[in-house]
Amino acid sequence: MKKLTGQERQAHGRPASADLAPPVSPAGPARAVVAVPIRKQAEAQQQTQPRSYLTAGERLSEAAGLAKAIGLEIRYAGTVPLTQPRPATLFGSGKVEEIGEIVSAEEVEVVIVDHALTPIQQRNLEKAWNAKVLDRTGLILEIFGERAHSKAGRLQVELARLTYQKSRLVRSWTHLERQRGGFGFLGGPGETQIEADRRAIGERIDSIKNELGVVERTRRLHRKRRKQTQLQVVSLVGYTNAGKSTLFNALTGAGVLARDMLFATLDPTLRRVKFPQGETFVLSDTVGFVSELPPQLIAAFHSTLEETLEADLILHVRDIASQSSEAQASEVEKVLSEIGIDAHEQDARVIEVWNKADLLPPDEHERFAQQAGQGRHSAVLVSAVTGEGLEALAALIRQRLQKQMCTRTVVVSPSGGPLIHWLYENTEVLSRRDDPDGSMEFEVRIAQEREGDLDRHLATRH
Ligand SMILES: Nc1nc2c(ncn2[C@@H]2O[C@H](COP(=O)(O)OP(=O)(O)OP(=O)(O)O)[C@@H](O)[C@H]2O)c(=O)[nH]1
Numbered sequence: 001m002k003k004l005t006g007q008e009r010q011a012h013g014r015p016a017s018a019d020l021a022p023p024v025s026p027a028g029p030a031r032a033v034v035a036v037p038i039r040k041q042a043e044a045q046q047q048t049q050p051r052s053y054l055t056a057g058e059r060l061s062e063a064a065g066l067a068k069a070i071g072l073e074i075r076y077a078g079t080v081p082l083t084q085p086r087p088a089t090l091f092g093s094g095k096v097e098e099i100g101e102i103v104s105a106e107e108v109e110v111v112i113v114d115h116a117l118t119p120i121q122q123r124n125l126e127k128a129w130n131a132k133v134l135d136r137t138g139l140i141l142e143i144f145g146e147r148a149h150s151k152a153g154r155l156q157v158e159l160a161r162l163t164y165q166k167s168r169l170v171r172s173w174t175h176l177e178r179q180r181g182g183f184g185f186l187g188g189p190g191e192t193q194i195e196a197d198r199r200a201i202g203e204r205i206d207s208i209k210n211e212l213g214v215v216e217r218t219r220r221l222h223r224k225r226r227k228q229t230q231l232q233v234v235s236l237v238g239y240t241n242a243g244k245s246t247l248f249n250a251l252t253g254a255g256v257l258a259r260d261m262l263f264a265t266l267d268p269t270l271r272r273v274k275f276p277q278g279e280t281f282v283l284s285d286t287v288g289f290v291s292e293l294p295p296q297l298i299a300a301f302h303s304t305l306e307e308t309l310e311a312d313l314i315l316h317v318r319d320i321a322s323q324s325s326e327a328q329a330s331e332v333e334k335v336l337s338e339i340g341i342d343a344h345e346q347d348a349r350v351i352e353v354w355n356k357a358d359l360l361p362p363d364e365h366e367r368f369a370q371q372a373g374q375g376r377h378s379a380v381l382v383s384a385v386t387g388e389g390l391e392a393l394a395a396l397i398r399q400r401l402q403k404q405m406c407t408r409t410v411v412v413s414p415s416g417g418p419l420i421h422w423l424y425e426n427t428e429v430l431s432r433r434d435d436p437d438g439s440m441e442f443e444v445r446i447a448q449e450r451e452g453d454l455d456r457h458l459a460t461r462h
């Protein structure tokens with residue numbers, strides 16, 4: 001089939017490649033090809049550490065899932081062996097041609113290359129295939145762009161996008177390149193235009209950071225307030241689609257979005273949960289992780305991830321029925337360690353929640369049920385859909401949170417007003433008894449790490 005030129009495509013009602021906006025246009029979802037480059041050493045790595053790396057097949061289905069997450073209609077998806085990355089086009093000319101034939105045969109508008117591409121490689125491949133090309137980071141940014149609804153979420157995504165775009169401003173411009181990299185500025189090619197774009201992007205990044213600064217300060221204030229009143233926080237983390245929001249809804253009765261699509265959740269949601277015994281804690285649901293999460297996104301979402309960093313307990317939710325559950329778990333641990341949580345070994349705050357137990361065949365279910373208590377982390381086998389294991393999970397959460405707290409009895413003299421105020425401000429008052437002589441006896445709960453503060457106050461005020 002003859003390859004269509006830009007003009008012919010426009011004549012056929014399809015936009016020229018440069019300003020293609022995937023995915024959904026009045027003509028229906030954009031047609032896409034998904035190409036997953038597989039490097040020799042990545043394959044070797046996967047073979048030596050099968051539990052830490054996704055197989056080629058798993059990477060392919062994940063890349064297809066990411067493409068579907070923005071509504072692309074996948075016409076062809078395949079892995080492409082990559083022996084020697086080429087500076088100009090990543091793939092060798094033979095592969096470029098091969099993919100090009102599929103692109104024109106399927107009349108594809110977007111090609112997803114599940115690998116990092118330089119701006120030069122991206123431009124050259126767009127020319128070669130006369131289609132829009134998105135690399136992995138570009139695709140994930142598109143997904144986040146679609147999912148961001150809150151002001152904070154939209155700012156964070158725009159910040160990540162601009163940071164990514166700023167790093168991709170390239171020198172040698174043609175008309176096409178100006179449209180893509182130029183942030184909409186119609187300057188001439190050459191130094192000045194790039195400098196102008198870089199400055200404009202830099203200014204926008206600064207103003208976004210200022211706006212986000214307000215969001216972060218508010219979140220920090222809320223966290224400080226919760227800490228003061230001993231309200232402990234339990235944070236749900238995990239690979240995207242593992243079932244975090246479904247579990248959140250099951251434990252809190254909230255109705256946050258839970259759906260079989262990647263990155264359904266972007267903004268954090270917090271809800272109080274009360275144990276039957278009366279104590280209360282806060283559960284937080286947040287954005288999921290994926291392998292090779294773009295660093296720009298981790299940076300832009302650090303105030304969201306800070307919630308997890310400062311949590312009293314971290315529930316690492318895993319889709320235990322997924323073939324790539326182990327590899328996904330190690331990807332999650334990589335991101336957590338990037339934000340300062342050593343989830344792999346040391347951090348005692350981590351509990352693994354092995355979710356989707358209902359999808360396991362009986363023998364596997366049996367095996368995981370046995371393993372749950374034995375691994376390097378406490379783990380609980382649950383199904384957020386059937387409710388299996390949720391009581392055991394709640395009991396383990398309570399036990400762990402209690403371990404971090406201590407209960408003290410405090411007797412306050414009749415003139416102890418300031419101390420009483422401090423107790424209400426900084427502890428969880430479980431009970432109070434007023435004695436006939438005017439003194440009061442309080443039973444309070446306080447985090448072990450803050451017991452010193454209480455003792456200091458008792459020493460100075462009665
Ligand atoms: N069978 C089964 N499906 C589940 C279970 N938990 C969640 N799911 C399904 O898995 C899909 C993803 O669930 P979510 O709760 O949205 O997953 P998530 O981890 O919050 O995903 P993101 O927000 O995208 O990171 C949905 O279709 C859920 O219905 C479970 O225990 N069993």
Ligand SMILES: [Mg+2]
Nearest residue numbers: 244245264265
């Ligand atoms: Mg979710």
